[in-house]
Amino acid sequence: AQSVTQLGSHVSVSEGALVLLRCNYSSSVPPYLFWYVQYPNQGLQLLLKYTSAATLVKGINGFEAEFKKSETSFHLTKPSAHMSDAAEYFCAVSDRITGGGNKLTFGTGTQLKVEL
Amino acid sequence: GAGVSQSPRYKVTKRGQDVALRCDPISGHVSLYWYRQALGQGPEFLTYFNYEAQQDKSGLPNDRFSAERPEGSISTLTIQRTEQRDSAMYRCASSRQPRSWTDRSYEQYFGPGTRLTVT
Numbered sequence: 001a002q003s004v005t006q007l008g009s010h011v012s013v014s015e016g017a018l019v020l021l022r023c024n025y026s027s028s029v030p031p032y033l034f035w036y037v038q039y040p041n042q043g044l045q046l047l048l049k050y051t052s053a054a055t056l057v058k059g060i061n062g063f064e065a066e067f068k069k070s071e072t073s074f075h076l077t078k079p080s081a082h083m084s085d086a087a088e089y090f091c092a093v094s095d096r097i098t099g100g101g102n103k104l105t106f107g108t109g110t111q112l113k114v115e116l
Numbered sequence: 117g118a119g120v121s122q123s124p125r126y127k128v129t130k131r132g133q134d135v136a137l138r139c140d141p142i143s144g145h146v147s148l149y150w151y152r153q154a155l156g157q158g159p160e161f162l163t164y165f166n167y168e169a170q171q172d173k174s175g176l177p178n179d180r181f182s183a184e185r186p187e188g189s190i191s192t193l194t195i196q197r198t199e200q201r202d203s204a205m206y207r208c209a210s211s212r213q214p215r216s217w218t219d220r221s222y223e224q225y226f227g228p229g230t231r232l233t234v235t
Contacts (some may be wrong), residue, residue, distance in 0.1 A: 034223075041228065043227050043228045044207070049221060090159075097171070097174075098164075099164065099171025099172060101171055102222070102224075103149065105161070108156070109158050
C-alpha cells in the first residue's frame, strides 16, 4: 500500500517569508501525488497534483511542488507567505481500488501559521 | 456551480443512537467517496460508490457502519448504535468518471463535512 509522511505538524513563518511544507511518499508504483488545503469550516481544496507529466508542478495561490524520485519527496513551497495562507495542508497519494475508483491516502497534515 | 454539500454540518448524539449523514455530490459526478477524519489526522477512506454500486467498503471500521447511494446521486452514511470512538469529521467527496482504467489523476471535490460528536 502507498503512504505519505508529512514532517512537522506545525510550521510557523513570517509574512513574506518562504513557505516549505514537507511530504515524503512510499510507493511501489509510480505515484500520483496531491496537495490539499483545508481552511476552517470548509472542505478540502486541491492546491496541485503530480501526474508524471512534469516534475515541477504549479498550483493555485502561488504554490508549487517538485517531485523528486531520488528523495521520494513532494515538498510544497511558496516564495512569499501571505496571512491568508494560514490553514492546514495535507499531502496525499492516490491508490487504485475496486471498481475503478481511486482512494486518497493522506498524511497527518501540517498546520501553517503566518505571523506579522 | 454548486459544490459538494453535506448535512447536517454538526450532529451531537447520545451513545447508542443511530445517525444518518447525507452527502449531495456535484451534479454529474459518478464517483462518490466517504472519508473519516479524526482530530489531528488526515482523512481516512471509508467507502466508494461508482454510480449506485458500492464498489469498495474496505475502510468501514465494522458492521455498524453502512452506506448507500440508491439512485446514483445522494448518498447516506449510517452509523448504528453509535459509540464515543465514532466521534470525528465525516467527509464526502465526488469526482468525474475516470478517462481510463489506469487514470489515477482526477481530482476529488470535498464537501465541508459533518462533525459528529457522540456523548
